[in-house]
Amino acid sequence: MTGFDTLWQVIKTFLGLSLFSLGGGNTLLQEYQHLSVDTYHWITNNQFADLYALAEAAPGPSSMIVGLLGLEAGLRHGVLWGVLTGLAAEIAILLPSTLLMVAAALSWGRFKDSPFRIAFERGLGPITLGILFSVGLTVLRTADHHWLAYVVSFLVCGLMLFTRISPLYFMAIAGLLGGFGLIQR
């Protein structure tokens, strides 16, 4: 594989997924994991979990994990290829949905009361719900291999639901626990 092959593989992959990112993009995580680990072997399972955590911890929309996946896929051909592939991945995942969104923004007045829109919103909501539970389970299984890691995950999940504390604190505390060797892979 040359750098260009990898670049093209990355662009093709994310262009094709863009319009399936329902419910804010997180619905695609499971697909990202499957494609970048199992199908194309850009990264390992553990690395996928790491990159997901990095994207969540870093400022900005967490959907930028796609840029990270592209970066890691391209880095085997050098830093320049890595950054180029990362940028291309981000553009590829955003371009189709952005074009659709521009069209939607400009024609919303006509579209908003159509039965299609109502059915789309009500029908795809439950599908998104099912996908998000599946994504949660997949990320959990990818990330955690130790009972204490599961305890941390479930605790954080509960805190996310019942408090308004910034998740950055949870990640910092869990990072410390990991640093002291309390949580293992």
Add this chain to the structure above:
Amino acid sequence: MPAPSPSPKALFFGMLQVALSAFGGGLSAWSQRIVVEQRRWMSNEAFLTGLTVARLFPGPNQINMAVYIGALFNGFIGAMAAIAGMLLVPFSILMLLGLVYFRSHALPAVDHVLTGVVAAAAGMALSMGFKILHEYWRDPLAILIAILTFLALQVANFKLIPVVLVGGPIAMALYWPRARKSQAEN
């Protein structure tokens, strides 16, 4: 009083300000504060409409919101300017972090810390479904569709795209608004 409509350049810097303000989180709240209250590009109603459209259509919500705002004032160019403003700094930081990660993730110390962070992040992923569950809780059909979708992905191991392409139209047909039509006919 609304300000004159922003140029692509103003959109870029407005969204840059949103992105920088929201470094600790709360992108949506910052976006509203800056776009509606500080810069007065649009009314709060228009902003909330944008948020509805952004959530409905595919793509990350906050990026879609930037696209909506940009497109409203300057079409495709405006959308590009808004996205660029929103992503420039966070994306550059993320690329740097990714490079550092690539060089250092094999170090035991880095790996140990990441193991902990990953466990917390997995908890965040797990909470996503629970977070919107209450919207569907009283609707048995919705719960059934969600369970079937979950089983198709996790037990039958179908891929996401076929599940959405088959399940989506079926769910849309089930939720097609007919009650409204019969009311109109009565």
